Amino acid sequence: MSLLFSFQDLNAVFEKLTRQYRIMAPIRIVGGGRFSDDDSIQYGEVTKIEEVVWDEKSHFSPKEVIAPITQTLFHISNDQLITSTIDRRKILLFMRPCDIHGMSRLDDMFMKNGDNEDFYYKRLRDRVKVVMFECDSGWDNCFCVSMKTNKTEDYDVAVRFSENDISMKFQNEELEAQFAEHGQPSEFEPNFVEENSFTVDLPAETSGLAPQQIRDKIIGHQLFDEYDRRCVECGRCTTSCPTCSCYTVHDVKYSENAKVGERQRVWSSCIVPGFSDMAGGHSYRNRKSERLRYRLLHKMVDHNERFGHHMCVGCGRCDDRCPQYISFSNMVMKTTAALTEVEHA
Numbered sequence: 001m002s003l004l005f006s007f008q009d010l011n012a013v014f015e016k017l018t019r020q021y022r023i024m025a026p027i028r029i030v031g032g033g034r035f036s037d038d039d040s041i042q043y044g045e046v047t048k049i050e051e052v053v054w055d056e057k058s059h060f061s062p063k064e065v066i067a068p069i070t071q072t073l074f075h076i077s078n079d080q081l082i083t084s085t086i087d088r089r090k091i092l093l094f095m096r097p098c099d100i101h102g103m104s105r106l107d108d109m110f111m112k113n114g115d116n117e118d119f120y121y122k123r124l125r126d127r128v129k130v131v132m133f134e135c136d137s138g139w140d141n142c143f144c145v146s147m148k149t150n151k152t153e154d155y156d157v158a159v160r161f162s163e164n165d166i167s168m169k170f171q172n173e174e175l176e177a178q179f180a181e182h183g184q185p186s187e188f189e190p191n192f193v194e195e196n197s198f199t200v201d202l203p204a205e206t207s208g209l210a211p212q213q214i215r216d217k218i219i220g221h222q223l224f225d226e227y228d229r230r231c232v233e234c235g236r237c238t239t240s241c242p243t244c245s246c247y248t249v250h251d252v253k254y255s256e257n258a259k260v261g262e263r264q265r266v267w268s269s270c271i272v273p274g275f276s277d278m279a280g281g282h283s284y285r286n287r288k289s290e291r292l293r294y295r296l297l298h299k300m301v302d303h304n305e306r307f308g309h310h311m312c313v314g315c316g317r318c319d320d321r322c323p324q325y326i327s328f329s330n331m332v333m334k335t336t337a338a339l340t341e342v343e344h345a
């Protein structure tokens, strides 16, 4: 069923809904961006529909709702470990189609990667109901069509914003019941992006090579050398990515009593120096070019080999955020070109 709402009517539903749901959506943090006058658009809790930034791509992804930047796993009290608690409400999460696919990549990493599901991820993930933004034009750096992440039916509600009203299509009966009395009948069906401003030729699909053949040809290839000079190891490409899931774990001791504290996990990045250091001091991938190549192969070859779909969903945020204008999509194209170039005897 589809319904049309005025902002006022929707806010009445939101007011009722916030007792059961945290409503999480892209919001504007004024002055919180890269430069002093820039805003940051990132995920936060909303109580009114006017707070939702629907007509710009968020700088950060919805991943921070289900895999928070800093997450307390458990508290330590002398010889006791006490599991951390979370807000018990369900989560109504506004997401674009590419980010819905991105969440499935996080599911791979946290719930299908070995024999154990990650308890701390799952307890948040299980609460999520997806509100899909209609996204039918994309932005400059998007390449979702190349990654086949431009469309999805995996949502509870689809939503189209306009200046004066909001259309919603419900695929979840519980949510439909919560909204129904406030809306007017509508014929709304979400549209999807059919074409981006550019196409990315993917390494395996274009070259026809098997994953190990790609790794054999690309590891050590000089095409990555330029990034030794250009990359400044800031990790912005990974923190903005909806599918990067590297983290580090550390214990925090409270200063009043060293036997009381908490264990936290905090986002980290395969791009930053030291991330792959091992006990004993051995370090993998000391060069920046090696780390960027590692990330590319993980996003475009290795994850697909294991889970049957690429980890990258083509959102273009890493290209948007890199202070050195390093373009991941361009790096992918160069990799594909290197794999398909004719070798002369």
Ligand code: SF4
Pocket (backbone or CB within 6 Å): 230, 231, 232, 233, 234, 235, 236, 237, 238, 271, 321, 322, 323, 324, 325, 326
């Ligand atoms: S955002 Fe750019 S400069 Fe920063 S780590 Fe990523 S590639 Fe390097």
Ligand code: SF4
Pocket (backbone or CB within 6 Å): 237, 240, 241, 242, 243, 244, 299, 311, 312, 313, 314, 315, 316, 317, 318, 319, 328
């Ligand atoms: S690698 Fe870049 S384009 Fe791909 S999902 Fe991550 S941020 Fe988006």
